[in-house]
Amino acid sequence: MEKASALSASTQKATNLFQVYLRLRPPQNEAAASSEPFLAVEEPDDDITTPRHITLNPPNDRRRAIEKFAFTQVFEEDATQLDIFHCTGVANLVKGVLAPCGGDGTDALLATLGVTGSGKSHTILGSKSQRGLTQLALDVIFRSIGQNVVDCDAQPVLEHSIAASDPSEAAIFQASTFLDTVYADPPPSFRASSRAPTPMHVGLPGTPTSCLQGHRQEHRGPSGPGLALQRSMNVRIVSREDSVAPSTPPSAPGLGCRSPSKCKASSRGRRGNALPRSIARGGGQSPSGPYHQQVRTGHRVPQGQQPVKHFMAPTASIRFKTGTKTASQGDSIGPGQTPSRRLHRPSAFPQQPDVSALSMSCDPSAEYAVLVSMYEVYNDRIFDLLTPAVKSATTKEYRRRPLLFKSTEASPDRKVVAGLRKVICGTLHQALMVLEAGLHERRVTGTGSNSVSSRSHGFFCVEVKKRTKGGSRRHGAEAPWSGSALTVVDLAGSERARDAKTAGATLAEAGKINESLMYLGQCLQMQSDAASKDKCKLTELLFSNCYPSPAAYASGRYRNPQKAVMIVTADPHGDFNATSQILRYSALAREVTVPRVPSITQTILAAAAAAALQAPQPGSSPPLASPTFSSSRPFSPASGPVRSPQLLSSPNIMRNTSPPTISSSPPGSGDMHRSTMEAAALEIARLSEEVDYLRRAADAERAAREEAEAHLLSMEDRMVELEQAIREDCTNEFERRLEIEMARWRATMQVEMERGEEHWGRKIEVFERSMDVRQQQAGGGCGSDDGCWSGDEDKENVLVEDVNQENERLRRENEALRREVAGMSPAKRMPLQERGSDVGMALRSKQPPPPGETGSPRPARKTRGAAAGAAAGEEDSLLMRMEKLRVSDAQASARGTAAGGASPKKVRKLPAKRWNAVDNDDDLF
Numbered sequence: 001m002e003k004a005s006a007l008s009a010s011t012q013k014a015t016n017l018f019q020v021y022l023r024l025r026p027p028q029n030e031a032a033a034s035s036e037p038f039l040a041v042e043e044p045d046d047d048i049t050t051p052r053h054i055t056l057n058p059p060n061d062r063r064r065a066i067e068k069f070a071f072t073q074v075f076e077e078d079a080t081q082l083d084i085f086h087c088t089g090v091a092n093l094v095k096g097v098l099a100p101c102g103g104d105g106t107d108a109l110l111a112t113l114g115v116t117g118s119g120k121s122h123t124i125l126g127s128k129s130q131r132g133l134t135q136l137a138l139d140v141i142f143r144s145i146g147q148n149v150v151d152c153d154a155q156p157v158l159e160h161s162i163a164a165s166d167p168s169e170a171a172i173f174q175a176s177t178f179l180d181t182v183y184a185d186p187p188p189s190f191r192a193s194s195r196a197p198t199p200m201h202v203g204l205p206g207t208p209t210s211c212l213q214g215h216r217q218e219h220r221g222p223s224g225p226g227l228a229l230q231r232s233m234n235v236r237i238v239s240r241e242d243s244v245a246p247s248t249p250p251s252a253p254g255l256g257c258r259s260p261s262k263c264k265a266s267s268r269g270r271r272g273n274a275l276p277r278s279i280a281r282g283g284g285q286s287p288s289g290p291y292h293q294q295v296r297t298g299h300r301v302p303q304g305q306q307p308v309k310h311f312m313a314p315t316a317s318i319r320f321k322t323g324t325k326t327a328s329q330g331d332s333i334g335p336g337q338t339p340s341r342r343l344h345r346p347s348a349f350p351q352q353p354d355v356s357a358l359s360m361s362c363d364p365s366a367e368y369a370v371l372v373s374m375y376e377v378y379n380d381r382i383f384d385l386l387t388p389a390v391k392s393a394t395t396k397e398y399r400r401r402p403l404l405f406k407s408t409e410a411s412p413d414r415k416v417v418a419g420l421r422k423v424i425c426g427t428l429h430q431a432l433m434v435l436e437a438g439l440h441e442r443r444v445t446g447t448g449s450n451s452v453s454s455r456s457h458g459f460f461c462v463e464v465k466k467r468t469k470g471g472s473r474r475h476g477a478e479a480p481w482s483g484s485a486l487t488v489v490d491l492a493g494s495e496r497a498r499d500a501k502t503a504g505a506t507l508a509e510a511g512k513i514n515e516s517l518m519y520l521g522q523c524l525q526m527q528s529d530a531a532s533k534d535k536c537k538l539t540e541l542l543f544s545n546c547y548p549s550p551a552a553y554a555s556g557r558y559r560n561p562q563k564a565v566m567i568v569t570a571d572p573h574g575d576f577n578a579t580s581q582i583l584r585y586s587a588l589a590r591e592v593t594v595p596r597v598p599s600i601t602q603t604i605l606a607a608a609a610a611a612a613l614q615a616p617q618p619g620s621s622p623p624l625a626s627p628t629f630s631s632s633r634p635f636s637p638a639s640g641p642v643r644s645p646q647l648l649s650s651p652n653i654m655r656n657t658s659p660p661t662i663s664s665s666p667p668g669s670g671d672m673h674r675s676t677m678e679a680a681a682l683e684i685a686r687l688s689e690e691v692d693y694l695r696r697a698a699d700a701e702r703a704a705r706e707e708a709e710a711h712l713l714s715m716e717d718r719m720v721e722l723e724q725a726i727r728e729d730c731t732n733e734f735e736r737r738l739e740i741e742m743a744r745w746r747a748t749m750q751v752e753m754e755r756g757e758e759h760w761g762r763k764i765e766v767f768e769r770s771m772d773v774r775q776q777q778a779g780g781g782c783g784s785d786d787g788c789w790s791g792d793e794d795k796e797n798v799l800v801e802d803v804n805q806e807n808e809r810l811r812r813e814n815e816a817l818r819r820e821v822a823g824m825s826p827a828k829r830m831p832l833q834e835r836g837s838d839v840g841m842a843l844r845s846k847q848p849p850p851p852g853e854t855g856s857p858r859p860a861r862k863t864r865g866a867a868a869g870a871a872a873g874e875e876d877s878l879l880m881r882m883e884k885l886r887v888s889d890a891q892a893s894a895r896g897t898a899a900g901g902a903s904p905k906k907v908r909k910l911p912a913k914r915w916n917a918v919d920n921d922d923d924l925f
């Protein structure tokens with residue numbers, strides 16, 4: 001193999017935002033322990049004491065390139081949690097956050113990255129018996145702050161001042177209040193112990209192993225079959241799985257647990273509840289091999305007995321939350337049901353490793369408040385882990401509202417996750433309880449690669465706020481809160497669909513996880529390129545505040561750049577392809593060495609040379625020199641060197657592409673046979689290398705296709721979610737508008753009804769009054785004075801009205817008659833005049849004589865001519881006709897009354913007395 005050029009510290013970028021450490025995990029089981037690891041730690045150089053380089057050897061295909069990676073430090077399989085804590089400088093991160101020398105402090109980020117099942121959660125969150133870096137960091141924080149921590153229980157006003165100073169529009173709670181809503185008190189017999197974020201090894205039912213014994217102790221010795229065997233015996237058996245209260249502590253006699261309930265409920269609920277799909281269905285080959293299959297499926301359970309349920313089987317609440325996955329299993333919770341959210345209070349947390357000896361100093365002039373918040377990035381959206389899901393009005397499902405990562409009014413210069421729930425913790429125990437509650441909400445599921453695989457990127461934030469003590473006394477006002485935060489990130493693991501045996505929603509999740517990790521890898525490789533950070537939510541969250549924004553400079557609110565530590569975890573016996581991909585993303589430097597592979601040509605030529613040496617012939621050419629291929633140059637069908645797209649994609653690559661130097665001599669001119677053989681051999685070699693090239697290209701294409709398919713699936717899933725959200729919004733909007741319209745309609749209806757009632761009220765009133773009038777008319781009197789008065793008045797009104805109408809009618813008749821009279825010829829008038837002369841005379845005789853005249857008509861009047869006589873006659877005739885009409889009208893009304901067809905009004909309207917009175921009225925005419 002060609003000598004690899006050395007990786008030196010100078011190859012690291014000066015501008016690295018992250019210190020990148022590599023931790024190798026011990027083999028999971030005996031089979032893994034006996035296999036050849038594909039990762040080898042390089043011995044450290046003389047001048048440094050810790051290993052920094054690792055070599056990636058392709059396991060099967062020895063013609064693949066050998067890659068070498070450089071990290072800040074490499075931790076071997078036997079490294080303990082405490083080793084990692086000390087050597088990765090977590091204590092320094094905490095110190096920066098506490099800012100013992102004053103000032104705002106420095107934000108810190110501690111993250112784990114790796115293939116699924118490689119030990120990220122184990123490193124950062126610990127196990128049932130071992131604390132992770134998060135718990136250790138929290139311990140150091142609370143120890144260092146000591147008495148300077150504020151007591152919000154004693155001074156509730158502090159809660160308001162902290163809330164007022166928070167720039168992220170957060171909902172701030174005291175720990176005691178928050179924990180009371182989350183945890184139920186355990187029954188007296190219940191003794192839940194600490195959580196177990198990563199699953200312990202699970203053994204067979206009946207194996208007499210104590211929970212506590214079952215935990216693998218941290219070891220420093222080399223790993224090997226013996227260790228693996230010992231580990232495989234470390235089992236944790238649980239009879240029931242659900243750690244969600246209320247539930248009685250399960251009894252598991254004979255299972256060997258000192259406290260079965262401890263085993264059950266102490267585990268990290270969510271992580272301890274998912275089950276591989278195949279296993280949940282009661283079958284399927286466990287990818288971890290027959291050992292795990294036996295364990296998980298309970299094959300050794302005697303027939304007729306219920307197999308002991310795996311403690312990672314989904315709980316009711318988990319099934320509900322991961323509805324997509326479990327829907328196919330037909331046992332998801334119905335939409336109407338409410339998952340119980342009350343957890344059992346863990347009674348104890350792991351105490352190891354102990355960091356009591358380590359304590360940072362804090363700012364003695366300051367008082368501190370510690371705020372804990374948790375969220376996850378799932379399918380590129382941010383969800384609060386401390387805020388309960390709310391029931392959707394339309395789908396009746398419990399859903400969380402995604403939060404935004406944005407600049408707020410109070411934080412224009414840097415982005416924050418807005419609207420989180422934050423809990424003020426006064427003690428380490430409270431902070432651990434909050435952590436426990438948040439982890440319970442995190443999305444995990446069982447895959448072929450990890451039975452409790454994180455399906456989201458988990459963020460755990462510890463904000464350390466501080467302010468000068470007694471500020472109010474000195475300045476008359478409260479000193480403002482400032483501070484920094486330590487963010488611990490447990491990234492979801494990358495996985496290959498084929499290995500993880502995922503499908504449907506879980507595959508889509510994996511696609512999204514892989515995609516976000518790919519972007520993260522790009523950002524890690526281009527650490528100084530601020531522009532590349534906005535590719536996805538994860539990179540935004542991790543990198544946005546690494547670079548001070550122009551707004552921060554402008555406002556003068558410049559903060560120290562965040563310090564970041566990335567711990568890459570890798571399983572040397574795990575998935576080669578996924579691991580190499582992660583190492584390429586994360587390593588500080590990388591070197592690729594193309595191995596020399598003895599080709600067919602070489603083999604043939606070597607054989608020919610050997611034969612020539614053994615049997616030299618006189619006159620023949622000198623024997624062929626031994627071929628010295630200094631490099632097996634990758635073949636390109638066109639020309640020039642082969643460049644694998646995968647290899648070229650990394651800017652950190654340091655490739656050995658030196659051209660080959662083939663120093664073999666041409667075959668002897670006289671030996672045609674050898675020449676032909678050589679030509680054939682060269683052709684075979686060329687073809688073989690071409691095949692190699694094509695195989696690599698096909699591999700790359702396949703990987704790209706898988707990635708694209710996963711991306712497509714995740715997009716489809718996103719679309720479905722979006723569609724659902726939009727439908728929900730539309731329905732809500734529709735319901736809101738409908739409600740408004742209904743309210744408007746009801747108001748209008750009310751008004752109309754009131755109007756109608758009023759109208760009918762009036763009608764009834766009129767009707768009643770008219771009925772009263774009639775009754776009074778019929779009765780001819782009344783009992784009371786008032787009644788008589790109003791009755792008389794009504795009667796009078798009616799009569800006046802009737803008379804007016806009658807007058808009107810008569811006027812019209814009169815007019816008609818006048819017109820008739822005016823239109824008559826003198827010939828026609830005569831008979832009428834004659835006929836009515838007597839009546840006319842009688843009427844005229846009633847009129848008073850003109851002044852100065854006697855009662856008898858003077859003879860002079862008679863002689864005034866025919867015109868005057870005719871006029872008088874006409875008048876008489878008119879009067880007669882009117883009299884006739886009056887009579888006929890009276891007869892008609894009498895007839896109408898007799899027949900019952902005339903209105904009672906008319907009967908009443910034409911009393912003879914009134915008519916007679918009108919008769920004498922000259923004005924009527």
Ligand SMILES: Nc1ncnc2c1ncn2[C@@H]1O[C@H](COP(=O)(O)OP(=O)(O)OP(=O)(O)O)[C@@H](O)[C@H]1O
Nearest residue numbers: 025116117118119120121122198199450453454493
């Ligand atoms: N260094 C270690 N020592 C002992 N056990 C380990 C170690 N690292 C991992 N394990 C065990 O391996 C299993 C898987 O580890 P873990 O859950 O931490 O993986 P992960 O990388 O977080 O996976 P995922 O990304 O799928 O969540 C767990 O049972 C864990 O206890």
